[in-house]
Amino acid sequence: MPSDIIRVRRFFERGLYFYAQGQFADACVNFKDAIQLDPNFLPARTHMAVSLAQQHKYVDAIKLLEEGRKQVPLRPDQQLEVLRLLGNICLIRQDYPAAGYYLRAARKIDPRNSGIRLMLATCYAKAGQFADATDLLLESAKAQDP
Numbered sequence: 001m002p003s004d005i006i007r008v009r010r011f012f013e014r015g016l017y018f019y020a021q022g023q024f025a026d027a028c029v030n031f032k033d034a035i036q037l038d039p040n041f042l043p044a045r046t047h048m049a050v051s052l053a054q055q056h057k058y059v060d061a062i063k064l065l066e067e068g069r070k071q072v073p074l075r076p077d078q079q080l081e082v083l084r085l086l087g088n089i090c091l092i093r094q095d096y097p098a099a100g101y102y103l104r105a106a107r108k109i110d111p112r113n114s115g116i117r118l119m120l121a122t123c124y125a126k127a128g129q130f131a132d133a134t135d136l137l138l139e140s141a142k143a144q145d146p
Helices: 002-020 024-037 042-054 058-071 076-092 096-109 114-126 130-144
Strands: none
Touching: 002 024, 002 042, 024 042, 042 058, 042 076, 058 076, 076 096, 076 114, 096 114, 114 130
């Protein structure tokens, strides 16, 4: 068992090295090996999703994160991270209904998170829901008042 933990860490750190070098395919190989040894190791899963997105493999990144959401018990802060990442990937894909779904779910976890609020406002604006976008931007402005 301890040797598996060491192997997971080794694969993850090697993946981080390749990620930092911009070698996203090699990073994915190592993150995938870490995930196979420990499916509950969220950092490998999220870094692999970002590496996949960097390669324009958005659907694969979404599947990886959704799979993790279903099989890995996540703390609220982890749920927020995964939902934010899913929302961001969907925004990049211009899938505004899916982005809105994930970002609204993230907002339920942390309604005061200004980053999530602004991403959701962007999603609404890009989807043509200008009234909803404006409401969120005004809410952000009020939240920043002293």
